[in-house]
Amino acid sequence: MNKEPKKFLLILGCVFSLLAGIVIGKAMQYRHPTVLLKYPSFPEQLSSNPSQDDKTEKAPLPPLNVVSDQVVLEVPVIEQETDWMKFGKLNLLQGELSFDFETQCDGREKILIPPIEIIPWYPTVFDDGEFGIGKNVAVAWEHLGYEGLWIHSGWDFWSERSPATDLQYFLETDEVNEVQPLAWIESRLNECLRGNQVSLDQQGQTYAGQVVAAIRVPAEGVEELSRHTMDLVPYLAQTYPQSGFSDLGEDALLIFFCGRAALDERTDPDAGYWTQTRYVIALEPAK
Numbered sequence: 001m002n003k004e005p006k007k008f009l010l011i012l013g014c015v016f017s018l019l020a021g022i023v024i025g026k027a028m029q030y031r032h033p034t035v036l037l038k039y040p041s042f043p044e045q046l047s048s049n050p051s052q053d054d055k056t057e058k059a060p061l062p063p064l065n066v067v068s069d070q071v072v073l074e075v076p077v078i079e080q081e082t083d084w085m086k087f088g089k090l091n092l093l094q095g096e097l098s099f100d101f102e103t104q105c106d107g108r109e110k111i112l113i114p115p116i117e118i119i120p121w122y123p124t125v126f127d128d129g130e131f132g133i134g135k136n137v138a139v140a141w142e143h144l145g146y147e148g149l150w151i152h153s154g155w156d157f158w159s160e161r162s163p164a165t166d167l168q169y170f171l172e173t174d175e176v177n178e179v180q181p182l183a184w185i186e187s188r189l190n191e192c193l194r195g196n197q198v199s200l201d202q203q204g205q206t207y208a209g210q211v212v213a214a215i216r217v218p219a220e221g222v223e224e225l226s227r228h229t230m231d232l233v234p235y236l237a238q239t240y241p242q243s244g245f246s247d248l249g250e251d252a253l254l255i256f257f258c259g260r261a262a263l264d265e266r267t268d269p270d271a272g273y274w275t276q277t278r279y280v281i282a283l284e285p286a287k
Contacts, residue, residue: 085118085140085147087253088207088285090200092118092140092149099255100199101167101211105192111170115201116163118149134160143230148254154274164257171216171279172260182218182262189214189279194244198283212252213244213282219261219268222278236280248282255281 085092096115103109114136121141125131131139134156138149152162171188172179194214200207215236217225228235232254237246259277261267268276 084142085120087200087209087251087283090202090205090207092202092253093120095203096136098201100201101193102197103170103192104196105188106175109170111167113151113163113167116151132156133162134158136163138163141229143232144234145250146233146248146252146254148232148256151255151257153257153259164255168257168259168279172262179260179263181264185262186216189216193281197286200283208286209253209283210286211281212284213248213280215240215243215245215280216259217278217280218265219271219276222268222271222276225278232280245280245282249284251285253283255279255283 090097096117098115099113101111101113103111116136116138118138118140119125119130121139125139131137131150131152133152133154135152138151141148141150151164153164153168154162155165156162169177171193172185174180194211196211198209198211200209213236217240221239225235233245233248236243237248257279258275259279260274261276265276
């Protein structure tokens with residue numbers, strides 16, 4: 001009783017096998033990817049002359065491996081030029097960047113921000129962990145033609161040092177790393193750092209700059225400061241007229257990082273130990 005269905009299935013299988021063999025055989029005849037040569041994005045088609053179409057069609061095609069090599073080698077490399085995040089002759093997005101600050105204090109001590117990778121701002125950059133405390137990264141932003149870098153300072157839970165930690169310690173602590181009173185900190189900012197030279201180094205290329213403006217925003221001013229991300233320079237120039245931001249040139253680069261409360265300051269209970277205050281330092285290319 002089961003012989004007829006089995007015979008039918010056997011015949012059906014033979015038919016499908018035969019059809020598959022025909023399809024595979026036809027496919028084996030086309031060993032040259034001629035369809036690639038018809039894409040207008042490839043350079044050989046862009047440079048061809050329409051009057052030579054007949055000759056091109058009659059010319060024998062090279063073997064498959066030759067066509068592949070030519071296609072890979074002749075695809076043009078398109079480099080996007082941008083004026084964003086440049087400081088003098090340095091393109092800050094094309095490699096890790098370090099800062100070497102000269103000072104007028106402690107025997108003309110030099111303060112270093114180690115090489116950091118600069119990440120252009122995107123909506124979740126502060127939430128997805130890429131800009132985490134202890135990582136050698138900075139976030140780049142632009143506002144009203146001015147460009148700046150958010151850089152972490154202090155230490156994370158695992159005792160990893162953030163890039164701007166040495167600069168923060170230079171401004172806030174004495175030789176035994178004890179936080180000092182407000183007048184001492186502001187003196188370090190304005191007399192030891194502001195007006196001095198800074199060297200920016202990127203993959204062996206060095207460019208000289210100068211610290212032309214600097215401000216320490218106290219705890220009671222941080223909330224208002226956070227509302228002026230996109231008009232930061234005009235806000236600082238109006239609110240802190242002696243800080244130097246009113247005379248800032250358009251080629252300046254801002255560095256923005258957090259600070260601790262001074263020894264004689266009231267702390268903000270809603271802020272962390274390392275995020276009580278904010279520092280904003282402006283650099284301009286050396287003339």
